[in-house]
Amino acid sequence: MKELSLYxxxxxxxxxxxxxxxxxxxVHENEENDRLYININDNGSGIPATELVKVxxxxxxxxxxxxxxxxxPLLRMSAEACEGVLSISSEVGTGxxxxxxxxxxxxxxxxxxxxxxxLYLLTTTCDNCExxxxxxxxxxxFLYNSREVKEMMEGLPLQHPEVMKEIKRYIRDGLxxxxxxx
Numbered sequence: 001m002k003e004l005s006l007y008x009x010x011x012x013x014x015x016x017x018x019x020x021x022x023x024x025x026x027v028h029e030n031e032e033n034d035r036l037y038i039n040i041n042d043n044g045s046g047i048p049a050t051e052l053v054k055v056x057x058x059x060x061x062x063x064x065x066x067x068x069x070x071x072x073p074l075l076r077m078s079a080e081a082c083e084g085v086l087s088i089s090s091e092v093g094t095g096x097x098x099x100x101x102x103x104x105x106x107x108x109x110x111x112x113x114x115x116x117x118x119l120y121l122l123t124t125t126c127d128n129c130e131x132x133x134x135x136x137x138x139x140x141x142f143l144y145n146s147r148e149v150k151e152m153m154e155g156l157p158l159q160h161p162e163v164m165k166e167i168k169r170y171i172r173d174g175l176x177x178x179x180x181x182x
Contacts, residue, residue: 001071001074001075001078001110002110002111002113003110003111003112003113003114004038004110004111004112004113005112005113005114005115005117005118006113006118007071007074007075007078007110008025008038008040008115008118009118009121009122010071010075011040011071011072011075011098012025012040012042012118012122012131014071014072014096015040015042015044015096015129016044016126016129018042018044018045018046018047018096019044019045020042020043020044020095020129021043021128021129021130022042022043022129022130022132023040023041023042023043023122023129023130023131023132024039024040024041024042024131024132024133024134025038025039025040025131025132025133025134026038026039026040026041026133026134026135026136027112027115027133027134027135027136028135028136029104029135029136029137029138030104030136030138031104031137031138032138034103034104034105035101035102035103035104036084036101036102036103036104036109037099037100037101038098038099038100038101039097039098039099039100040097040098041095041096041097041098042095042096042097043094043095044095044096045092045093045095046090046091046092046093046094046095046096047088047090047092047096048092052088052089052090055072055088056072056073056076056086056088057073072086072088072098075100076100078102078110079100079101079102081108082102082103082106082108082109083102083103083106084100084101084102084103085099085100085101086098086099086100086101087099087100115133115135115171115175116167116168116171116172116175117168119131119133119144119146119167119171120164120167120168120171122146123146123149123150123158123167124158124159124164129146130145130146130147131144131145131146132144132145132146133145135174135175135178136178137178137179139177139178139179140177140178141178142171142174142175142177142178143174144171144174149167149170153167
C-alpha cells in the first residue's frame with residue numbers, strides 16, 4: 001500500500017469484522033520530535049494471545065476467505081523502514097489497540113493519502129460503528145465523529161453525491177486548517 005490512509009482503512013476493517021461498535025483513530029504529527037504516530041483503538045472482540053503473536057506474520061490470517069493477511073505485516077515493514085515501530089495489544093472481549101510510528105521527515109514514509117475518502121467510506125458503510133478521528137499537529141487539532149456527522153445531515157442519505165461532497169469537504173477543510181498554520 002502506498003498511502004497511510006489505506007493501511008488505516010485495512011486496520012479499521014479488521015476492527016469492524018471483530019464486531020467493534022467504536023473505533024478511535026488518532027494521528028499525531030510531532031514536528032518537534034520528527035515523529036508521526038498513528039493509534040487505532042477499538043472495542044471489538046479482541047485477539048486471543050495465541051493469535052496476537054502471529055498477526056505480523058504475512059502467512060497467517062484468522063479469516064477463512066483467504067490464506068494470507070498482508071495489511072499488518074506490510075504496515076510494520078513500512079514503519080520499520082522509516083525508523084518506526086508497530087505494536088499491538090489486545091484483550092479478548094475488550095478490544096485491540098494498534099500503535100505505529102514513523103520518522104515524520106523520512107523520505108520513504110508513505111503519504112497520508114485520502115483520509116477524507118476513507119472516513120466518508122467508513123461513515124457510510126458501517127451503520128453500527130462510531131468512528132472518531134483525531135488529528136494533531138503543532139498548529140492545532142481536527143476532530144471528526146461519524147455519529148455527529150450523521151446527525152448533522154438530519155436524515156439526508158449519506159450516499160447522495162452532494163452529501164458526499166459536503167462530508168469530504170468538511171474533513172479536507174479541517175485537515176487543511178491544521179496544516180496551513182504549521
